[in-house]
Amino acid sequence: MEEYKKRIVKTIQYINANLDADLSLEKIAEISAYSPFHFHRIFRLITGETLQNYIIRKKIEKSALFLAVHKHVEIKEIYLDLGFSNHSVFSKTFKKYYGLPPSDFRKTAPETFHKILQTQSKNGQIDTVFSQYICSIENLLNWTTMNLKIEVKEMPEMNLAAVMSLGIAQVEPSYNLLINWAKEQNLFPRENVKMISVYHDSFKVTPADKVRIHACMLLDEKLREPKGEVFSETIEAGRFIVGSGEVTLQDFEQCWVSLFLWMNEHNYSVRRTFPFEIYHSNFKEHPEGKMIVDFCIPIH
Structure with missing residues (x-):
């Protein structure tokens, strides 16, 4: 298999x-x-x-x-x-x-x-991570100011080891597979290891159970010998809008919506590559289920 x-x-x-x-x-x-x-x-x-x-x-x-x-x-x-x-x-x-x-x-x-x-959702509900969030633009911008530090910056090329997930429900199993592989390669655990989710589809047009999300680990150099379901992926260097904050899984949709709204308000346009999240901590290790995340949008 x-x-x-x-x-x-x-x-x-x-x-x-x-x-x-x-x-x-x-x-x-x-x-x-x-x-x-x-x-x-x-x-x-x-x-x-x-x-x-x-x-x-x-x-x-x-x-x-x-x-x-x-x-x-x-x-x-x-x-x-x-x-x-x-x-x-x-x-x-x-x-x-x-x-x-x-x-x-x-x-x-x-x-x-x-x-x-x-x-399109089979059970009539949207997944918790990307649950519907309805509010005015003003409230959303206020939420952004309180919860995210937003900056535009140049980011270097990032070499990743990746496992593809088809649908939100498969993301955690994909990360488990990736971590097991990393342990075999003596790449995990290690200090300041970074996990990254790269979104290859938009939840706006693709059902949550069909969205392709690559579960990734940041490497020091390009992966030379892919194995099994683990393959090499590269995020090219360039300009990004980066929204950083300590949030729960339930806040993710608000973070993305507010970040794209901020982008439009400041007259930036999306570059033709994929947005991603960088995780700096694990929500399972926080008493309130929070984690420190960078939400990254590639721009011209």
Whole structure:
């Protein structure tokens, strides 16, 4: 199973980087080094959905993000770039996932994002870590001032050992796997070790049980010999908005929302890479379940 997961992780990374390219079963199976028949069965076993469903979902999620963020881009341009043959097919598929046509979604985004998450959650609830937080902009900014120290700074390249999680529920098991690997490599425990969660999907457009979160450990140098589900990941050097504070898990959504709000208020724009969290302490070791966290948004 470990080797299966390793190949599927590689395949998922390829799919998400090439949503506008040839993603036939034969091509994807070639990337994974399995026969098409075996690959299809293994992919479904590990991810819980068929390859075709996964590809369509990722395309629709990407289109939703473009509809919400790039409102000047024509809808036709968006769906053609993602391989949909016509507006009717795209609109019908989009509505299946988000409950409304692309044009209506664009008009109401991002206000509907939390509603989307609610309709897609299997049990009708949003996970505790990213629970819905409703408040005015003024209250949110006040909360930010009291709870987060925010600064814009240059950060160096970071070399990571990573394990992919599909969905929030898999994050803790992924960290356990990563720590077990690190113990074998004599990398854990050690002084000032840093754990980092890298978000490869947005909770605004991807259901919480499908979001890809990489559970990572900061290394002194690039990982040379990946093993099993542990692979190498690099966060490139650059400018980041960093919000630092001592918070509980229930505060995470507020931290992210307020940080992006602060970004907009100060006229910064997101760079095309992934946001992440750096943990400086363990909430399990705090009597009130608090931990010191840096919330990092890459910006131009």
